[in-house]
Amino acid sequence: MAAAAIEIENLTKDYPAGFLRKRMRRSLDHLSLRVEEGEVFGFLGPNGAGKTTTLKLLMRLIFPTEGTARIRGRSIEDVPMHAEIGYLPEQPYFYDHLTARELLDYYARFSGFDRAERKRRVTRYLELVGIAAAADVQLRKFSKGMLQRVGIAQAIVHEPKVIFLDEPMSGLDPVGRREVRDIILDLKRQGRTVFFSTHILPDAEMLCDRVAVLAGGKLQGTGAPGEIVGIEVQSMEVLFETPGGTGVPAAIAQQASRMGARYRIEVGEANLYEAMDRLRDAGARILSVTPVRPTLEEYFLRLVGREAAAAHAVEMVTR
Amino acid sequence: MSAMPGVVAVNTFREAVRDRVLYNLVFFGLLMMGAAILVGQVSIGINRLVIINLGLTAISVIGLVMAVFIGVGLIYKEMERRTLYSLLARPVRRWEFLAGKYAGLLLTLAVNTLFMTIGLAAALYYVGRPFVPADVTVLVAIYFILLELALVTAIALFFSCFSSPMLSALFTLAVYVTGVFAGDIRDFGALTKNPGVQVATRALYFLLPNFHNFNAIAAAGHGESVPVSLIWQNTLYAIVYACVVLTAASAVFARRNLK
Numbered sequence: 001m002a003a004a005a006i007e008i009e010n011l012t013k014d015y016p017a018g019f020l021r022k023r024m025r026r027s028l029d030h031l032s033l034r035v036e037e038g039e040v041f042g043f044l045g046p047n048g049a050g051k052t053t054t055l056k057l058l059m060r061l062i063f064p065t066e067g068t069a070r071i072r073g074r075s076i077e078d079v080p081m082h083a084e085i086g087y088l089p090e091q092p093y094f095y096d097h098l099t100a101r102e103l104l105d106y107y108a109r110f111s112g113f114d115r116a117e118r119k120r121r122v123t124r125y126l127e128l129v130g131i132a133a134a135a136d137v138q139l140r141k142f143s144k145g146m147l148q149r150v151g152i153a154q155a156i157v158h159e160p161k162v163i164f165l166d167e168p169m170s171g172l173d174p175v176g177r178r179e180v181r182d183i184i185l186d187l188k189r190q191g192r193t194v195f196f197s198t199h200i201l202p203d204a205e206m207l208c209d210r211v212a213v214l215a216g217g218k219l220q221g222t223g224a225p226g227e228i229v230g231i232e233v234q235s236m237e238v239l240f241e242t243p244g245g246t247g248v249p250a251a252i253a254q255q256a257s258r259m260g261a262r263y264r265i266e267v268g269e270a271n272l273y274e275a276m277d278r279l280r281d282a283g284a285r286i287l288s289v290t291p292v293r294p295t296l297e298e299y300f301l302r303l304v305g306r307e308a309a310a311a312h313a314v315e316m317v318t319r
Numbered sequence: 320m321s322a323m324p325g326v327v328a329v330n331t332f333r334e335a336v337r338d339r340v341l342y343n344l345v346f347f348g349l350l351m352m353g354a355a356i357l358v359g360q361v362s363i364g365i366n367r368l369v370i371i372n373l374g375l376t377a378i379s380v381i382g383l384v385m386a387v388f389i390g391v392g393l394i395y396k397e398m399e400r401r402t403l404y405s406l407l408a409r410p411v412r413r414w415e416f417l418a419g420k421y422a423g424l425l426l427t428l429a430v431n432t433l434f435m436t437i438g439l440a441a442a443l444y445y446v447g448r449p450f451v452p453a454d455v456t457v458l459v460a461i462y463f464i465l466l467e468l469a470l471v472t473a474i475a476l477f478f479s480c481f482s483s484p485m486l487s488a489l490f491t492l493a494v495y496v497t498g499v500f501a502g503d504i505r506d507f508g509a510l511t512k513n514p515g516v517q518v519a520t521r522a523l524y525f526l527l528p529n530f531h532n533f534n535a536i537a538a539a540g541h542g543e544s545v546p547v548s549l550i551w552q553n554t555l556y557a558i559v560y561a562c563v564v565l566t567a568a569s570a571v572f573a574r575r576n577l578k
Contacts, residue, residue: 015576059408062576080410087408093400095330097337109326110409154405164408 003073005162005193006035006058011067013053027053029217030067035195035210037072037161040188042208042225043197050217051197052090055166059087071162083111086160090167090197092151096140100131100150103139104157111158125153130179144171152180156187163187165196169203181207201225201293236272238265239287240279249282266292323411324419331393331423332430340389340427343381347435350377351442358446366446368540374439375460375536381435382428382468383495389427390475391487393420398577407577414569421476421565428468436461453542459550460535466557467533471495473561474528477568480575497523498530528560 011031014024028050035041045051056062058069058076074081094103104122113121126132129149139147148171155163168184169177184207187194198204204211205225213220241262242248248256248263252275256263263284267275272289279286335341351374358369394417397403406416439457443450474494478487497504501524508520532553535545 056577059404061404061407063574079412082408082410085408087405089401089404089408092405093402094405095334095402097334098330106326106330107405107409110323110406110411112322151405 002037003070004034005037005039005072006033006041006195007070007073008033008054008058009068011054011057011069012065013050013057013062014065024065027217028057031214031217031219033212033219033222035193037193038188038191039209040184040194040207041196042204042211043195043214044199044201044204044211045197045214046199049199049214051199051214052166053217054214055087055090055164055197058164059085083158084161086155086158086163088148088151088155088163088165088168091144091170092147094139094147094150094154096138099136099138100126100142100146100153101135103150104153107154108157113158121157121159125157128183129153130176145173145176148172149176149179152183156183160192162193162195165194167198168196169198169200177203235266235268235292237288237290237292238267238272238275238279239263239290240265240284241287243283243285249278249284251278262287321412321415323415324422327406327411327416327419328422328426331420332426335389335424335427340385341431341434343385344431344434344438347377347381348438351438352445355442355445367443367542370439370442370446371457371540372536374435374442375457375464375539378432378435378439378461379464379467379536382432382464383471385428385431386424386468386471387475387488387491387495388484389424390472391479391484391491393424393476394479394572395482395484395487401577404577413573417476417480417565417569417572421472424472424476425469428472429465432461432465432468451542453544456535456539456542456545459545460539462550463533463535463553466553467530469561470528470530470557470564473564473568477564477571480568480572494527495530498528500531501527501529502531529556532556 009032011028012026013028014026017023017025031050031054043051043054053062057064058071060076060082069076071081071085095106098106101122104125105118108118108121123132126135129152131146131149131153134142134146139150142150148168152165152168155165165184168180172180181203184194184196194207196207208225210223211225212222239259239262252265255265255267257265265275269291276286276289351370354370354373358366397420403416407413436458440450443454471491475487475491478490482490504520505524508517508524511517532549537543538545
């Protein structure tokens with residue numbers, strides 16, 4: 001069998017806790033995963049689930065209590081193998097005395113490119129992430145969103161085979177999020193493997209071939225987004241406005257809530273067409289109809305329960 | 320030989336320059352100008368002694384302050400700001416990163432010292448004193464200061480790998496001060512009749528860096544020559560000691576979990 005892009009076996013991480021550091025807090029609990037070449041893989045979970053811990057373990061920023069991991073068949077401890085991977089840390093912070101161009105050039109140097117090649121790549125990736133106009137501005141003057149874009153550029157400037165992105169949409173405006181989604185899809189088209197963590201379900205739905213769900217440091221399951229999260233439409237949200245502000249039809253007035261000049265109703269999927277007919281009869285102008293789905297947090301609360309999730313997140317193991 | 324430390328070193332140097340670390344040269348320049356003008360008016364026949372003593376002491380103190388206070392933040396700052404995350408995810412070994420940071424700060428100190436040396440030479444020229452062959456001792460004294468700074472930087476970097484900048488600065492200064500008086504501590508131990516104290520002071524003498532041997536300021540002021548054997552001995556001592564400290568720092572940093 002060909003080597004997977006990422007293979008994780010029983011990866012576990014305990015941190016010392018308490019004043020005397022004699023107790024251990026388990027952050028990640030025997031995680032095993034396999035990600036195939038060319039997949040876009042979403043790593044889902046609420047805050048504190050162990051997503052960043054996993055990524056840090058794979059990047060050898062922290063060391064496992066137990067377990068191993070391989071990337072493209074080579075151990076994560078194999079330093080030269082890291083030439084084949086790119087990494088965007090969560091809430092990245094870079095040398096603020098450098099400009100964006102200098103920073104990318106700095107990182108490209110670690111891949112051994114000559115000056116001309118570095119220049120070509122730096123220009124290309126600055127344009128790709130939409131900060132070419134600010135290429136010669138020092139990073140200390142960059143907004144959070146711009147830093148996130150620089151972070152993505154540095155993760156892919158050496159065109160790695162496997163790219164790890166920790167919350168890549170964090171801090172971005174809608175345009176930026178769209179651009180990052182396009183970059184991830186473009187990387188997929190190029191046959192690269194993208195492993196990204198997020199707690200935002202729509203991002204995973206839109207981009208991922210498969211996802212893994214983590215809660216309290218434990219893997220809850222892996223599969224296609226629809227399978228794993230069991231996304232069901234809870235209800236339908238209808239936004240509408242009435243002609244000349246004449247008011248909401250009496251039949252659905254109790255369900256409607258006002259949002260400025262507009263109204264919003266939430267109805268069951270089965271009752272959608274009936275509600276729309278009533279609105280149309282009353283002369284209302286329907287602005288949008290959107291399925292309402294559970295958020296990932298709601299999914300987790302259902303899955304493990306609030307108390308169980310809290311207990312998992314701070315599981316204490318006496319040494 | 321890996322090119323990684325060189326890449327890190329150049330960035331460290333660039334960071335120091337852009338953070339205006341070299342602004343201390345303005346202070347040194349003003350000190351030398353003031354001293355040259357003042358000495359020319361009040362001293363008779365001791366211009367050389369005063370200017371050289373003052374200049375070399377300033378080079379030493381400014382270098383020491385830079386080595387300690389930049390050195391203790393070298394690794395800690397990178398960990399705190401998480402700037403090393405995306406770096407260590409690349410094919411860079413942790414010891415290569417440490418070596419690069421160390422070399423970068425040494426380069427900064429060397430460039431700073433070079434400019435201060437030029438300032439000292441200008442001050443000596445201003446007071447109307449021709450350069451003589453004995454001035455080579457001044458250069459030797461500056462070389463010894465650089466060796467001393469290389470040691471202090473290694474020690475600061477070592478502490479920076481596992482403690483906060485404040486504690487690292489305290490530890491480094493404590494090692495420096497104890498190291499300056501290492502010989503006196505051993506002599507004190509020898510005077511006591513307590514074998515335990517004698518063993519402890521002798522152990523301290525051999526374990527701590529002996530900074531006393533790096534002070535050639537008085538010899539330079541009086542135009543006395545420094546034995547070539549001492550130059551070799553100090554060079555070898557500084558290289559070996561710095562390598563041992565950096566190896567220890569690498570061992571600590573190699574298994575450190577980053578927050």
